Amino acid sequence: MGSNTQPQVPPGFRFHPTDEELVDYYLRKKVASRRIDLNVIKDVDLYKIEPWDLQEKCRIGPEEEQSDWYFFSHKDKKYPTGTRTNRATAAGFWKATGRDKPIYAKHCLVGMRKTLVYYKGRAPNGQKSDWIMHEYRLETNENGPPQASYSYSIPLYIH
Numbered sequence: 001m002g003s004n005t006q007p008q009v010p011p012g013f014r015f016h017p018t019d020e021e022l023v024d025y026y027l028r029k030k031v032a033s034r035r036i037d038l039n040v041i042k043d044v045d046l047y048k049i050e051p052w053d054l055q056e057k058c059r060i061g062p063e064e065e066q067s068d069w070y071f072f073s074h075k076d077k078k079y080p081t082g083t084r085t086n087r088a089t090a091a092g093f094w095k096a097t098g099r100d101k102p103i104y105a106k107h108c109l110v111g112m113r114k115t116l117v118y119y120k121g122r123a124p125n126g127q128k129s130d131w132i133m134h135e136y137r138l139e140t141n142e143n144g145p146p147q148a149s150y151s152y153s154i155p156l157y158i159h
Contacts, residue, residue, distance in 0.1 A: 023111030046073035051131040092120040
């Protein structure tokens with residue numbers, strides 16, 4: 001399947017995973033390089049694409065049936081030795097808002113969900129938009145074995 005082709009999904013297919021499923025199934029398998037049964041989540045470089053261009057890249061099935069877009073994206077460090085994440089695109093930037101939400105599976109903390117809002121322009125004078133993204137991370141990333149620290153996020157766009 002080429003990078004521009006849409007995944008082949010059966011008619012009537014709807015992809016609405018829960019937060020728990022996103023983290024404890026999709027993200028955990030992606031980080032471990034294990035096979036995901038239905039490969040519907042694309043790899044996208046979030047920092048080289050604007051939110052309004054994501055719809056075509058991340059579409060699953062017919063356009064009118066999807067309002068959320070899911071993708072894996074590597075985190076881009078602001079500074080090589082730092083922990084801060086660079087979330088700038090050519091036209092604007094993503095800014096975290098509110099507190100991170102814990103995600104539990106069978107009463108165990110498995111991940112966190114961060115909410116980000118897209119601003120056009122450059123900080124601190126950016127113009128807030130209606131684009132919202134949820135960024136998921138495995139909680140085991142911080143304290144797990146070295147291979148687990150290879151961090152993916154699955155931001156989810158809602159417009």
